[in-house]
Amino acid sequence: MNRVEKLREHVDEILLNKNNDHDRRMAYVHLYGVAQACAMIAKKRKVDIELAIMAGMLHDLYTYKRKDEVRHLGMEAIQEVIKNHRLNGTTWLHEILSKWGLTTDEETKILCDAIQGGASKDKKTLELEEVVNDANVLWFYFYNPIDPEINFDEKRIEKLISEFGLSL
Numbered sequence: 001m002n003r004v005e006k007l008r009e010h011v012d013e014i015l016l017n018k019n020n021d022h023d024r025r026m027a028y029v030h031l032y033g034v035a036q037a038c039a040m041i042a043k044k045r046k047v048d049i050e051l052a053i054m055a056g057m058l059h060d061l062y063t064y065k066r067k068d069e070v071r072h073l074g075m076e077a078i079q080e081v082i083k084n085h086r087l088n089g090t091t092w093l094h095e096i097l098s099k100w101g102l103t104t105d106e107e108t109k110i111l112c113d114a115i116q117g118g119a120s121k122d123k124k125t126l127e128l129e130e131v132v133n134d135a136n137v138l139w140f141y142f143y144n145p146i147d148p149e150i151n152f153d154e155k156r157i158e159k160l161i162s163e164f165g166l167s168l
């Protein structure tokens with residue numbers, strides 16, 4: 001079994017334990033959807049496709065996991081998790097990746113920094129950060145392209161549409 005499938009097993013285990021049906025469904029659709037978009041963008045830009053898929057699967061995992069843990073405390077606690085997810089999520093992600101042992105120390109750092117965003121000026125990290133951010137926006141755009149209520153980063157979408165030779 002390759003690393004992507006091993007990671008998927010770990011992610012599945014965390015998501016299967018989520019106790020909110022709607023949130024669990026959205027977590028699967030979003031994390032695996034963003035991972036596929038990451039793979040497509042990485043392939044186009046010749047960025048490490050394996051790390052890109054892994055980054056997609058992991059990028060909001062902490063938020064989905066933590067939201068369940070604080071749900072009983074109410075909406076304010078959930079908002080707090082969402083507000084601080086990048087920083088708090090990185091500490092957790094670093095610990096869990098070290099425990100799973102699927103990545104080298106260098107890869108763990110690249111993944112954590114790229115997902116946190118703005119954490120490193122390293123070229124490989126910045127490229128991966130852009131892939132994840134673009135994939136996230138692309139996912140929202142294609143989740144329901146005919147829904148005028150869905151907000152997304154229009155500048156980023158315009159650049160992606162042009163990069164992939166599509167039209168708005």
Ligand SMILES: [Fe+2]
Pocket residue numbers: 030034059060136
């Ligand atoms: Fe996301």
